[in-house]
Amino acid sequence: MTTRLLPIVFAAALASSALGCNKSEGSAGTATSAVKIDSAAAKEMFNTRCSPCHGTSGRGDGPASAALTPKPRNYTDAAWQKSVTDEQIRKTIVLGGAAVGKSPIMPGSPDLDAKPEVVEGLLQIVRGFGN
Numbered sequence: 001m002t003t004r005l006l007p008i009v010f011a012a013a014l015a016s017s018a019l020g021c022n023k024s025e026g027s028a029g030t031a032t033s034a035v036k037i038d039s040a041a042a043k044e045m046f047n048t049r050c051s052p053c054h055g056t057s058g059r060g061d062g063p064a065s066a067a068l069t070p071k072p073r074n075y076t077d078a079a080w081q082k083s084v085t086d087e088q089i090r091k092t093i094v095l096g097g098a099a100v101g102k103s104p105i106m107p108g109s110p111d112l113d114a115k116p117e118v119v120e121g122l123l124q125i126v127r128g129f130g131n
């Protein structure tokens with residue numbers, strides 16, 4: 001009797017944890033709308049990791065950009081802003097330019113795969129330069 005009950009108890013536990021999961025927004029790392037945004041961490045990361053190439057004003061004119069071909073993306077370019085999806089920008093940030101058919105000079109940040117809240121913040125910063 002007890003052995004026949006076990007699978008039922010297990011299934012019930014699974015079902016209830018799945019339900020709990022649905023309720024807690026943001027626990028699913030890749031769900032776009034539910035992801036939290038860590039703007040402060042993203043800003044710090046942009047200043048240390050991205051601005052040397054993309055520039056503090058997002059124009060692709062950071063100090064390291066002089067030696068680069070192609071030049072880092074100028075985020076203030078309205079035509080470019082329209083041409084890319086949020087998903088492509090996220091992918092570029094985490095996996096690098098080569099992953100989206102762009103230059104491999106644009107480095108990925110694989111460590112951010114585990115920090116969707118920072119990726120989301122960086123996406124906002126990149127989009128913000130377009131406004």
Ligand code: HEC
Binds near residue numbers: 093
């Ligand atoms: C070593 C210099 C360098 C660094 C550091 C760098 N980038 Fe880039 N980035 C580039 C270059 C060069 C391109 C242009 C690639 C192309 O157009 O082929 C680019 C392109 C991009 C694009 C546009 C991709 C597209 O689809 O057009 C985004 C978005 C971007 N970078 C975001 C970032 C973010 C966010 C960071 C910091 C986490 C960062 N980059 C760090 C050099 C850099």
